[in-house]
Amino acid sequence: xxxxxxxxxxxxxxxxxxxLRLQRNISQAQLAADCDIEISQVSRIxxxxxxxxxxxxxxxxxxxxxxxxxxxxx
Amino acid sequence: xxxxxxxxxxxxxxxxxxxLRLQRNISQAQLAADCDIEISQVSRIxxxxxxxxxxxxxxxxxxxxxxxxxxxxx
DNA sequence: TCAAATATAGGCAAATTTGCTTACAATGTA
DNA sequence: TACATTGTAAGCAAATTTGCCTATATTTGA
Numbered sequence: 001x002x003x004x005x006x007x008x009x010x011x012x013x014x015x016x017x018x019x020l021r022l023q024r025n026i027s028q029a030q031l032a033a034d035c036d037i038e039i040s041q042v043s044r045i046x047x048x049x050x051x052x053x054x055x056x057x058x059x060x061x062x063x064x065x066x067x068x069x070x071x072x073x074x
Numbered sequence: 075x076x077x078x079x080x081x082x083x084x085x086x087x088x089x090x091x092x093x094l095r096l097q098r099n100i101s102q103a104q105l106a107a108d109c110d111i112e113i114s115q116v117s118r119i120x121x122x123x124x125x126x127x128x129x130x131x132x133x134x135x136x137x138x139x140x141x142x143x144x145x146x147x148x
Numbered sequence: 149t150c151a152a153a154t155a156t157a158g159g160c161a162a163a164t165t166t167g168c169t170t171a172c173a174a175t176g177t178a
Numbered sequence: 179t180a181c182a183t184t185g186t187a188a189g190c191a192a193a194t195t196t197g198c199c200t201a202t203a204t205t206t207g208a
Contacts, residue, residue, distance in 0.1 A: 003166065003193055004111070006129040009142070013128055027154060037078070038197055043156060050195060051127040053164090054087055055080040057146070068083070069143035072131070077163055077196065101184060112167055117186060124165060127195090 004051075011048030012074035013057075018046040020064045020071070034063040078125075085122030086148035087131075092120040094138045094145070108137040 021031050028042040035042075037059070044050045045060070061068040095105050102120070106113040111133070118124045119134070135142040 004127075004129045004133060005194090006132050009132045010128055029154075038199095039155080040157080040198085041196065044195090047156080049157095051129050052195075053078075053125040053127055054084055054131070054146075055078045055125050056196090057128065058080050058083045059078060067146075068148075069146040072128075072141075072143040072146055074142075079164090103184075112169095113185080114168085114187085115166065118165090121186080126165075130166090 006051075007048065009074070010051050013071055014046045014048035016071055016074050017042075017060060017064070020066060021046075024064065031060070031063060035059050080125075081122065083148070084125050087145060088120045088122035090145055090148050091116075091134060091138070094140060095120075098138065105134070105137060109133050 021028070026034075028046070029039050032039040032042045037056070041050075041056075045052050045056070057071050058068045061071050064071075095102070100108075102116040103113050106116045109116075111130070115124075115130075119126050119130070131145050132142045135145050138145075
């Protein structure tokens with residue numbers, strides 16, 4: 001099976017998430033709690049090791065108080 | 075396990091993909107070929123039955139010749 | 149320096165996505 | 179009507195994501 005993972009893109013989005021999180025001065029733990037997901041998951045997303053889903057992006061965007069498309073502004 | 079799927083959001087993105095595809099007058103089969111994915115996958119994404127990944131969004135955006143964030147402009 | 153806070157890493161099981169395939173419905177056209 | 183095109187549906191196996199957990203590294207502050 002051929003599973004598409006665009007490393008460049010995934011890492012860029014992760015970087016963007018981290019950037020916005022730090023702008024808001026919150027820890028991964030805080031963001032994870034707000035989003036009701038695991039810290040390790042936030043870490044994986046920010047480091048770009050996983051190719052996360054639309055819903056996670058929407059969830060994180062909501063809790064970073066930005067429009068989901070802002071997370072893809074890379 | 076609690077897996078997050080935001081039906082509203084996923085369906086909205088699917089609608090947006092369809093909208094852009096039709097604007098370009100191409101079939102699902104054509105888009106699928108361009109993206110090198112399955113037709114059934116395009117269908118699932120447009121109907122919002124799956125919560126697809128960042129890389130798929132980027133892939134589809136590329137082949138619809140829009141910025142990935144335009145697919146999340148919902 | 150030491151301790152606390154923060155971030156990274158990895159394993160496991162369950163859930164989902166995806167490619168692949170076949171079948172069928174819907175739509176349009178001659 | 180008949181035919182082709184287009185889109186929907188569903189099942190299966192493989193791959194990935196995710197939650198949960200524990201452990202370790204890194205950073206920060208007193």
